[in-house]
Amino acid sequence: MASEFPIDPSLDELGRIRALVPVLGDAARPVPLPALDGAWDIDFDARNRTSEISAKLGVSALLATESRINRTTAIWDALVGKRAILGTPEPDTVIYETFWGIGLRILLTFRSTEVSADASIAVVAATAEYRSLDVQYEIRSLGLGPRELAFILRRLPPLGRFDMTSYTVLETARQSLKASLMSALNQPDTARRLRPAIIKMAATPFTGELDEAAEYRFTMQGIAAGLGLADTLARQTKTQWTTIRPDQVRAIYRELVGGDGAPSTKAKTAARQWLVAG
């Protein structure tokens, strides 16, 4: 299970990663920026994630409903900065590593049925070129300003297709950026410009929307039948609901019923209505 996620670098007023606040609440805090001494860290990797999760993390742009299904987003970073690792994580720590950086993030979104979901960037480019695929690409920057935007706009075709030519242009731009990013880090305002860009989490808080909905439906069935939590959970072994996570069922049940005991008449009625009419 992938636990490393490129994220939107925006922080809220409490210093939490804005995109993760809805799912993690107060645990959405990046590992604090460490002292800026020693060598800088570099992250020039590509990571593939489903487009659904990338959009939720604010990393890639929102796609129309039909085009965000069965799509993969390859996140191709060119970042320099500092990797912050939590020395002694608490048992309930979710984010235990954060890469703080500045640089360029290129996002390629393609249909998983046309290109393998774990394909490298070069393979995506080659497939796009030879099979004429319409691969979406976006460019985002972290900690860069108007001068750098002007530089990128002049050199890259912002409205073009992603193919072998644009791949070569982008790869050249990434490599030439390394030296200028390193020198940018020697400026006095470096600490202010570094953004949380990639995090590692103890467990992914994301699941597919259908699996998540199935957990609600399974729990609602138990409540509608008047079952307590233990009997609701026991149904899983007697039925074919194999994808659901008992921890999630437990949380949903407690939220809706208010405890582990048998549900009230009101809760049973509400669950029946939910199952029938939505």
Added chain:
Amino acid sequence: MSNPDYIGFDLAFRSLSLEAAAELRVSSIFDGSGSGKGLALLFDALLRTEYAERVVLPSGFAYIKRKGTGLRVAMKMITAEAKAAATFAGVAAQTTLGLATTNYKIEGIALSQPVIAALLDIPISGQLSEQTFRGIQVALSERLPDYLESNEIQLGEYSEPAAIDLDKPGERARAINFAMAAIARRSSLSDALAQAPRSLSRETVIVTYARFTGSVDTSSTRRPSPTDAEAANLWLSTGSMGI
């Protein structure tokens, strides 16, 4: 030259339903679009600050209010089938080949109308063609960079469409459950939306249908296939679709 506290820039392409674009007011070109066969497309070339405020509308659509500077190209693409092109070039190709009619409008974020006009060799709004597509490219790759480098940059507010229902898994599950039951009954998307309780997220119902039918056409009266109905029934009784 002093600059506001930018945290970076975005060169991003987004596509969303005309209904969502009209609701989210991302550009005046989509006003009154409502449901229909087509797509709303946005290309942003924007510098942005840390500021972000998530707003969820009563209809379930959500957007993020941001502050920044730059250009937004909004396009309304009308096609026989609401098939999404994944790039701006793809939209231009479909339009040039006569497979779609696309209108565009250039919006400036913190840029005045005279400034926008000075960045363009083409009208601020009109129909997309080879000539206007080229004009937009010139504005983005030549004029905008020149402007950014030689002018004092101001900040303006803009809205960015957001992923829906992220913070309400229960609401999302409710809408998916409703849609699955409707697919299992082989109700068309337009019938399902007509029967959906007002509090239900329409966008989630549409997304769930699109997984089966591949279309986001909210006026579609096409019924899901018997195979789709069977898969939805399996999900309703086991939580998976057996794939």
